[in-house]
Amino acid sequence: MAIFPSSWRLLAVALLLTAGACKDSGGSSTPAPAPPTPAPPTAATYTNPLLPSGPDPWVYQKDGFYYYMQTTGNNLVIRKTAKVSELGSAVSTVIWTPPSNGGNSRNIWAPELHFLDGKWYVYFTAGPGADAGQRTWVLENPATDPTTGTWTEKGRVYNPTEDYWAIDGTVLEQNGKRYFLWSGWPAGSGGEQRLYISEMSNPWTLIGPRVELSRPQYSWEKNGFGVNEGPEILKHGDKTYVVYSASFCGTDDYALGLLTATATADPLTPTAWTKTATPVFVKSNGAYGPGHNAFFKSKDGAEDWIIYHANNSAGQGCGDVRNPRIQKFTWNTDGTPNFGVPAAINTALPRPSGE
Template sequence: MRNGSDPWVIGKDGYYYYSQTMGNRIVLWKTEKMSSLGTASQVTVYTPPAGASNSANVWAPELHYLDGKWYIYYTAGSGPDGTQRTWVLENASADPTTGTWTDKGRIFLADSDFWAIDGTVMEYNGQRYFIWSGRPDLSQQKQNLYIAKMGDPWTLTGTTTMISEPVISWEVNGGPVNEGPEYLTHNGKNFLVYSASGCWTDDYSLGLLTLKEAGNPLLATDWTKSTQPVFTKNTTGKAYAPGHNAFFKSKDGSEDWILYHANSNSGDGCGEKRTVRMQEFTWNADGSPAFGTPVATLQSKPVPSGE
């Protein structure tokens, strides 16, 4: 589809709005068809001020529509890796590619005021939660997944809970990493799909956390981790290190699709060689997602239904 990493997409009012990591700014793409994303119009909606605490390493922006306004959750720092934190922008315009984006500052709690990336929003049983990847000890590479309640779209309340840490062998290739959490719900079942292992390795993969029925997202014991990755490299299809995904529905609402980045060659690492890909997925008999195998690029595939 396009070169890039950390893809995100949201559909609203007949359009899809897409974003990805750009490094020094936030760009939104607008398209009526996901199959036309490669030629979609794009607008730079935010460039952080030079020398600010959010001026560098702008990663993984996610666009959400909450309470009648648009919000972008993104990661940025002042330059050194240890300064990375999660931030929020707000826009009251009906179209997020227009209007004014207001900086709402950092989103965090005092009990988890440390390195934080890849923030996302989960809405469950009338309550919003913020979920992100954090590294409490900069002397160690270990990244865990954390969750907290949201009081409003830019404020967290209560306390922070760690709900996942990289402890299984497939989560620690190149380093112990859990990152890129994404909420997925289907027929009353609730999941978090996340990326594990170092993105610089071919073994970067997707894992799955399942919330028990009527569970409390703030209780780590209410989440069950799959023992194996649910989406991993396809060496025969030249798809390495698939991860940092998003989800969307087809235009007519009949299909579920996964959007992710991957490399076409072994050893391509965690840089500009990554490409954004999408493919349809289905559901297993137990209600969990069946993502299948990453497909190779330049293959002819049916477009999302309704396009």
């Protein structure tokens, strides 16, 4: 049932009274035209979380639409929406279902959608079942809309001489070249998770050996055990940032860290990157384990926004109860991003501008 402001109700009553008084000389009633039904005002706010479940959220923005992906564990799904704050009502399309067995048949994690060289690509993590088998894979689709067309497997994204555990792949474009960043083990026997980078010759092929960009070194990167994962690219002014997730996701202290380089630096040079000594986004306001994020612009392009997952309660770990949240962020005077603190759930927040 719609509820209208009192001024609209008074207008409707007045019009009805006028209609009752309008009679011709012969005494017959002449109904007045019915007033148009006013549309209810558009809500100017939204609340987090956007969905009840959504680990490892990702948003890609193109041609007036936002394409959202998340970890489902058993397939790849794209939600398409014109407004990120209305993600809950977006239409979902399953674009890929894994084979019944094989190297990418289980544990489908952290998908990312990218538009490169006129085609769509989805990078994702998968394995044969055991966690040690997790690797990065990629699909290709030449359609204009990634929720349509045909997705083709292009295989794994890796260097055969360094075939180690690898998850959370993303893409950096800098100095006219393209690079792949991911989280991996230093060798095949496990251990802490580090961030690596390698140049790409095309969207599914790496060139040369991997280069280590970051390893857990501070205590806030070692809760549970040492983890650097989920690298994401953020560019602003003359800087390129890698925002990454640190510590084991099963802890409440999963958080975001920051690497900084100039926008013209060679990203394969480890010394070109500087790590911020303190985390840039941590648990607060009842948001536990905030991390594994992505970035997008508001509908009108005026605002910068982060999307990330978090748990509603302490001790909920790495499961499906992690849910996606969005909030606007700003920039510090030195050009670094200022994400503030996680907003509390079920709190009305202004929608992204232009929505």
